[in-house]
Amino acid sequence: MPTILIVDDEEDIRELIAINLLREEKYSLLEAINGLEALHLAKTKRPDLIILDLMLPEMDGLTVHKNLRDDPRTVNIPVIMLTARGRLEEKIHGLEMGADDYLAKPFSPKELMLRVRNLLRRTNPNQGGSLIESGPFSLDKNALKLHLEGEEIELTATEFKLLLSLIESPGITQERGDLLKKVWGYSDMIQTRTLDTHIKRLREKLGANGNSIETVRGVGYRFLEGASH
Amino acid sequence: MPTILIVDDEEDIRELIAINLLREEKYSLLEAINGLEALHLAKTKRPDLIILDLMLPEMDGLTVHKNLRDDPRTVNIPVIMLTARGRLEEKIHGLEMGADDYLAKPFSPKELMLRVRNLLRRTNPNQGGSLIESGPFSLDKNALKLHLEGEEIELTATEFKLLLSLIESPGITQERGDLLKKVWGYSDMIQTRTLDTHIKRLREKLGANGNSIETVRGVGYRFLEGASH
DNA sequence: TCTCGCGGTGACGTAATTGTCACGACAGCA
DNA sequence: TGCTGTCGTGACAATTACGTCACCGCGAGA
Structure with missing residues (x-):
């Protein structure tokens, strides 16, 4: 984009x-x-x-x-x-x-x-920073793939957008409503478990690095740069 | 000049x-x-x-x-x-x-x-010869022919344009809409199986190298340089 | 006119993806 | 300790996207 x-x-x-x-x-x-x-x-x-x-x-x-x-x-x-x-x-x-x-x-x-x-x-076609790096993570916008410690992890379109939203502002807590709006285009204040489910799927795919996505209870989620404890 | x-x-x-x-x-x-x-x-x-x-x-x-x-x-x-x-x-x-x-x-x-x-x-930088090479592929713009591992594969005009579009930006995912516009001149966001059908025909003609054309679900297709696994 | 190759369409099956639900766990609070 | 609201999780169903096939129309050439 x-x-x-x-x-x-x-x-x-x-x-x-x-x-x-x-x-x-x-x-x-x-x-x-x-x-x-x-x-x-x-x-x-x-x-x-x-x-x-x-x-x-x-x-x-x-x-x-x-x-x-x-x-x-x-x-x-x-x-x-x-x-x-x-x-x-x-x-x-x-x-x-x-x-x-x-x-x-x-x-x-x-x-x-x-x-x-x-x-x-x-x-455009050949250039443009299609790689986004943060800590051990490397997101490839073109292939919708995540490179992590040598492994290549495939993400679906939604998972990718979600991870991208989080990773773009490391350390900053993103409110649930904002994430829903950014990734799904939902108007604010909707009650759904969709976000939680996708966070869970992301964490699964991230394996040991899953704790890079931190829950901020009552607010939303945030991405930690140096995680994996 | x-x-x-x-x-x-x-x-x-x-x-x-x-x-x-x-x-x-x-x-x-x-x-x-x-x-x-x-x-x-x-x-x-x-x-x-x-x-x-x-x-x-x-x-x-x-x-x-x-x-x-x-x-x-x-x-x-x-x-x-x-x-x-x-x-x-x-x-x-x-x-x-x-x-x-x-x-x-x-x-x-x-x-x-x-x-x-x-x-x-x-x-300019990209242009010049009528030959486009990428991995084992060699596209001859004048003859509309594809050379691949010694074989000469004949392509139809549509197939050729499609393959050309993909091969011009190796590794970059081309969205369905963009491909439809480039190859067929369709205005965006049209719902058709035409693209899929031609991808299939191309993959058939590429034989073992058919997997050089990778599907990126929800987005489009992309051409891989070093494929054939 | 007939034949043939090409290109496009719609139907259909399949697989991947996504959203919802129910339920349990747990933190915060009194 | 019990209550309450929020989140994690697994199962499931709905939806979407893609691959494949059969078929039709068209135009070129015989």
Whole structure:
């Protein structure tokens, strides 16, 4: 699931993009308002694609873009630029600086989505951190497999999503409601034993490392990095 | 030096593009006026990029594009579409069909050039030969044939495209929806057994190596490089 | 027109996956 | 110590996803 960073001052636009992308349920989003925040996010979270509005409050969009290109960590993340009007010089300037695509407002949300999709298709397939490591665990997003102490453990789609949710925030307790929402899309406050059952199945598959998943009574579960006692 | 195929009825445009591209001395060009000629050129000379005007005399540009996408030899050559006006539906239709970029006339020659450059930059590394090798497999894009352990296996066009899609990203799971879109052009989320059937036929033809195509339940399929256990 | 190969569809069987239930264990509390 | 609410667990049933097959339509070529 590719992650997309949206850098835009206007709430309308961010919302528009978010709604249209998330409807496909194949993308996750980050959002940023000013340039510095965007740079920080891009470097720490490594999005697969950046949508960058050139009109930003604190920092000019082109400057943000230049900073992205100057940093080896972000240099080859593709960028789609948005601008107020199709001012040709700006457009050319943007493309010259290495923007991968350029849209003038107002744009059709559908067109943006298609351009996002096309760009990711060309750009994504072979790379992208498909490996997530934490302690002795190594999750392979592509194969839905878990590598643990040399063993290769197969997980089902649900188990994988659940473990991923836990492992993404090690040490943090995730409330039952949040997990249900993240993994199952359940609206909050539902009464079900489904979560417990899947936790149990996960623990079974983790074998001796099953205690990495800790129960926080009355709240939820959390993943411990250095477990196995 | 990447080769670019220009398909356009209007001499002005061809000239405009040619002048601008050749000035950089980094490109070689092919030209075509009508659709059939374009298809022929695309298949025999394998350009790295195609610039396709939708207004063609004998054959509609979208038809040309569809033909390009249907043929495994040309399916992943990137396409930039040109059209008379920024008619939104046409634009969306084009992008949906897998055009990598879309420009409305009149366009700035400089913008086109930059988009060409960006597209080639993203796209080129993988391409080149008509032979794709992976493990004991060797796919010949021109002959639509598969060589495997000395044997020569004939594949139909659909089978070839499917295998190609899988083999292009070894180890990466391709979702059912993506495969349906890539190989069949189906819009997403369609319920059909077509994909399964063709996977089965492929596995049959691969014989003992059939297990190179692995099912990832609930997600899709993926191609394994070192299989055959 | 006939034949043949290809490609797609729907029916069906099977296996994997998932959610629910019942019940027991246990912590927290008074 | 007994009560209460929460969680772990195993069994079970429902659902979903996939593999396989038979069959049909279509277009190319004879």
